[in-house]
Amino acid sequence: MTIAEEKQELRLRVRAQERALSPRYKEESDAAIADRVRALPDYREAHTVFSFFGTKREINTRPILEDALRAGKRLCLPLCTEVPGIMELRAVTSLDDLVPGVFGILEPSASCPILTPDEVDFAVLPCLSCGRAGRRLGQGGGYYDRFLTAYRGSAVLLCREMLLHEDIPVEPHDMPVPWVVTEKGLYEDGVPARLE
Template sequence: MTIAEEKKDLRRRIRAQERELSPRYKEQSAAAIAAIVCALPDYQEADTVFCFVGTEREIDTRAILDDALAKGKRLCLPLCMAEPGIMELRVVASLDELVPGAYGILEPAADTVCLTPDEVDFAVLPCLSCSRGGHRLGQGGGYYDRFLSTYRGSAALLCRERLLREDVPVEPHDMPVPWVVTENGLYEDGVPARIK
């Protein structure tokens, strides 16, 4: 089996596992994860934050988005482009500006300000699953792989503890994310860490 086939198989298994999670667990884990992210010094010190808008099957990031806007941070969200695997980082001043995008995910409007990855201080990233060492299993579209190939700032990968997997297949282009946040806490380079 190729690594691509292993990833496809693991995506199928993780999606099935995610569907079995209770709404209560999802809500509680999302709230705990958001609280940890908002307590991270790198997040607190960041002027510009890049974050995703969580779908029903992902971590609900609304608390992080609301916190960033309330603290006056410049918040940018992904806008998926027509070209597969390409997203732009677009600035939003209010979550009321978001509109359903190509995949039904709320996105910024096409006329909003576009930033480069170099302008982001802190990034909050999604995954289907990941290892504690920050190897992520995404949806397979390559959007965040492309982002991570050029991004050099601080980043946190969000994953529910019950969906962590140490056997995430890795290809040469897969970039690990140093920080993983679950409802149980923070992992830094695979090791449980304290928030300073």
């Protein structure tokens, strides 16, 4: 079996696991994860935050997005382009700037200003699953791996503890993320870390 086939098999397993999670667990883990992200010193000190808008199958990032805007941070979200695997970082001043995009996910309108990865201080990234060491399993489009090749700031992966897998298959283009936030805590390079 190739690594790509292993990834696809794991995606199917993780999606089935996610569907089996209770609504109460998802709601509680969403709230705990958002609280942990907002408590991170790198998030609090960031001037520009990049984040995704979580779908019903992902972590609810709305509290993070609202907090960033309330705190006066510059907030940007991904806008998927017509070129497969390519997303643009678009700044928003309100969640009202978001419209249904290519995949039906809320994203910035095309009139929102474009930012470069160099302008971002802190990135909040999605995954289907990941390991505590930051090996990420995404949807398979390569959008975030391309972003990570150009990004040099702080970044966190958001994942429910019950969806963690330490055996994530990786290919040379897969970019690990040093911090993983779950409802149970923060992991830095695979080791439980404390917020200072």
